[in-house]
Amino acid sequence: MSSQERTWKTIESGPHTYEEALHPVVRKNYGKWKYHEIPKPGVLKHVAESGDTIWTVRAGTPRQDTVDMVRQLCDVADKYSDGFLRFTVRNNVEFLTPNAENVEPMIAELESLGFPVGGTGMCVSAVSHTQGWLHCDIPATDASGVVKSMMDTVYNEFKDMQMPNKVRLSTSCCSINCGGQADIAVVVKHTRPPRINHDHLVKTCELPKAVARCPVAAIRPTVVNGKKTLMVDEAKCICCGACFGACPAMEINHPEHSKFAVWVGGKNSNARSKPSTMSLVAHNLPNNPPRWPEVTDVVGRILTAYKAGGRPWERIGEWINRIGWKRFFEETGLEFDDNMIDSYRHARTTFNQSAHIRF
Numbered sequence: 001m002s003s004q005e006r007t008w009k010t011i012e013s014g015p016h017t018y019e020e021a022l023h024p025v026v027r028k029n030y031g032k033w034k035y036h037e038i039p040k041p042g043v044l045k046h047v048a049e050s051g052d053t054i055w056t057v058r059a060g061t062p063r064q065d066t067v068d069m070v071r072q073l074c075d076v077a078d079k080y081s082d083g084f085l086r087f088t089v090r091n092n093v094e095f096l097t098p099n100a101e102n103v104e105p106m107i108a109e110l111e112s113l114g115f116p117v118g119g120t121g122m123c124v125s126a127v128s129h130t131q132g133w134l135h136c137d138i139p140a141t142d143a144s145g146v147v148k149s150m151m152d153t154v155y156n157e158f159k160d161m162q163m164p165n166k167v168r169l170s171t172s173c174c175s176i177n178c179g180g181q182a183d184i185a186v187v188v189k190h191t192r193p194p195r196i197n198h199d200h201l202v203k204t205c206e207l208p209k210a211v212a213r214c215p216v217a218a219i220r221p222t223v224v225n226g227k228k229t230l231m232v233d234e235a236k237c238i239c240c241g242a243c244f245g246a247c248p249a250m251e252i253n254h255p256e257h258s259k260f261a262v263w264v265g266g267k268n269s270n271a272r273s274k275p276s277t278m279s280l281v282a283h284n285l286p287n288n289p290p291r292w293p294e295v296t297d298v299v300g301r302i303l304t305a306y307k308a309g310g311r312p313w314e315r316i317g318e319w320i321n322r323i324g325w326k327r328f329f330e331e332t333g334l335e336f337d338d339n340m341i342d343s344y345r346h347a348r349t350t351f352n353q354s355a356h357i358r359f
């Protein structure tokens with residue numbers, strides 16, 4: 001190949017390496033940090049083996065961001081953090097600076113723009129939330145709206161570090177729960193099986209695909225008005241909504257029958273105790289936009305009881321394990337019912353709950 005041909009050959013390109021987005025001090029000391037500390041809520045101080053020091057200022061964002069808001073954040077980054085900023089998995093924004101004198105003016109400017117500085121250490125950090133009406137094709141509610149309502153009520157818990165340990169919240173706008181495990185998770189719960197529109201189903205859905213989606217084999221082929229379609233065995237259906245994702249003609253969302261449930265005690269880390277799965281503590285809460293007061297009330301009760309009774313470093317699940325479920329329901333004032341007992345007969349009791357590698 002001549003050099004001329006080589007010039008015209010398409011250069012294989014992918015995303016830029018993440019290293020280009022790191023602050024130069026982070027890039028230089030990558031993987032060589034000596035220690036870090038939290039001098040005050042919303043501020044982290046990292047000290048490297050080389051002696052370099054970098055401060056991080058963390059602020060909460062609404063996640064669904066306007067262009068104007070992004071421009072404001074970029075202006076703050078240009079002014080105080082050498083043009084570098086980054087978003088965390090919980091939609092906080094972080095600015096890193098090697099200059100200690102930049103920290104306080106940056107906090108003042110972020111607060112004046114309406115971004116609360118906090119979310120570090122033993123606090124309620126921003127909520128990990130799913131797409132809601134804006135993006136996903138199957139949500140029964142607006143996860144972002146529930147987040148806004150919840151965070152308005154725990155604003156001070158985001159800015160202070162007064163909880164026994166970190167509190168991770170998540171919300172999910174369908175039962176598939178892509179918000180995931182959390183200390184407190186708010187998840188949509190459908191209470192009746194999907195309603196099938198046979199006219200649409202025969203035209204829009206691949207029948208085997210919809211059948212294969214059902215985790216409890218409740219969907220079966222049938223014939224209606226001489227056309228091949230599907231039926232749901234309602235005695236078997238667990239109202240998970242998985243079929244609706246594969247087949248829009250199996251509508252499960254409903255303003256009355258799609259409710260909210262609150263789960264507690266999820267933990268992904270191995271710190272102090274092994275990871276744990278969540279347990280249901282409230283359900284049949286109405287899907288009540290725009291402020292979802294019933295949901296925020298339940299979350300507030302749990303946080304108040306945990307803050308008052310949790311020992312230092314206890315996560316919510318560890319606190320409940322120590323005091324017992326009976327006392328949890330007494331202290332939160334939530335009502336227990338037998339639907340909260342996990343009696344699902346296919347539950348994997350031998351599930352490997354530790355992230356440790358075993359041989």
Ligand code: SF4
Nearest residue numbers: 131136139173174178
């Ligand atoms: S929780 Fe469900 S509806 Fe919401 S974004 Fe995830 S898959 Fe979509």
Ligand code: SF4
Nearest residue numbers: 214237238240241243
């Ligand atoms: S809602 Fe879930 S359990 Fe019910 S039919 Fe659809 S996939 Fe099956």
